[in-house]
Amino acid sequence: MDALAGLLDGPRARGAFLLRVVLDPPWSMRIQDRAALAVVAVTRGGAWILADGGEPVEVRAGDVLVARGPDPYTVADDPATPPQVVIHPDERCTTLYGEDLSVAMDRGVRTWGNTDDGATVMLVGTYQSAGEISDRLLRALPPLLRIGRDEWDSPLVPLLAAEIGKDDQGQSAVLDRLLDLLLIAVLRAWFARAESTPGWFRAQADPVVGRALRLLHNDPGHPWTVAALAGRLGVSRAALARRFTDLVGEPPMGYLTSWRLALAADLLREPDATLGAVARQVGYGSPFALSAAFKRVRGVSPQEYRAVARSTMDRATVQRG
Incomplete structure (x- = not known):
């Protein structure tokens, strides 16, 4: 076993939280769900990710970003857009004043957003528990890492996009394994970049x-x-x-x-x-x-x-x- 194979043997999603997020600007979400890890794949438009104390990271269509928890961060259409929505633990979303938005933002099976057909579409998967991710993998990752569309070639994002809205028998298991595969593929591409690896x-x-x-x-x-x-x-x-x-x-x-x-x-x-x-x-x-x-x-x-x-x-x- 090489070191990377041992490291990537850890991801084991169990009933993963997966959403197709559809948004029209202006929008900004404060993510404080304390998830161990989140994977964000942009399929249309773009977004900015702002970790507290760090530089904003832009992601565009075809890019994938991995955010290591549990520290909070912000996802927005523009770094200057103030947060409008707060994502809490237990898959709960509210306004800044605590008003529940789960019904207002619901757009169908595993789809959430402020519109039905927005300028930005993202696939978001989270490993809520640290038990789903190898401890040694989490300790090796930076708070945010981005893989650009020109840095890797994988069919996994289109496949996840096709499956995320289905409500078939056993769909949860299918999505868990797709999320694991996507995370492993992204991390393998990131680790291959010598300037950014341990x-x-x-x-x-x-x-x-x-x-x-x-x-x-x-x-x-x-x-x-x-x-x-x-x-x-x-x-x-x-x-x-x-x-x-x-x-x-x-x-x-x-x-x-x-x-x-x-x-x-x-x-x-x-x-x-x-x-x-x-x-x-x-x-x-x-x-x-x-x-x-x-x-x-x-x-x-x-x-x-x-x-x-x-x-x-x-x-x-x-x-x-």
Whole structure:
């Protein structure tokens, strides 16, 4: 498994919130639904995305934008248009004064907006719960990333556009998988742009460090040391440590610890996973050793982390049910 394949193995939409949004200007929406991740594909017209404290990002027809939550942001026809609508958790939308807009903006099956045939059309999909997205993937992404229509070629947006308005049996499962595929395709295109990717991704092309990363990713439970890793690669410990740190940004064992704990965080969300089984799978000799490392790095125990993650996932399931 390469590092990117391991990273992209995480998206698992479950009854995803998907909408076709149709709008005529002027319009502006304040998004504060605290979703873990949102995917916005523009099929007509354009929009501006404004993250708090960041520069406005323009998206046009054919572009796809990924917004990492849970921090709020604004989507508008123009950066100067003040917000008129607030999108809250629980798929609730109101005016700035709290008046409910769910009926007024409803345009049919999974369609929402201020008109039936607007200048701007966007397909919006959100992963409401962090449990639907790999923890290590979220930690690798910037707050906003955009893939322009000239940067990738994929049939997934037209396919999602064709399916999003259908109300057939099993349609929720179809849309979940399409959203997962769209997100993976967009992220793969983004990670391929060398100037905007993390050091560990660029380091995969290095003949020494790339092999080291693959060894660590393929077998995180192995009792790795720098000496053992260097021996497998046929280089000295000092050379490996120096080259790995220069390219990845942290030493080999520091990276391995981060990788193991990110894997543990993902595994802890699985309903049948025991702490002992997770510890063995990610290379800790006992549940106590994993708990100590997890709390030192994450600030909470594995049990506390799992309780919060499961509570969030259960709440999201009930809300969609």
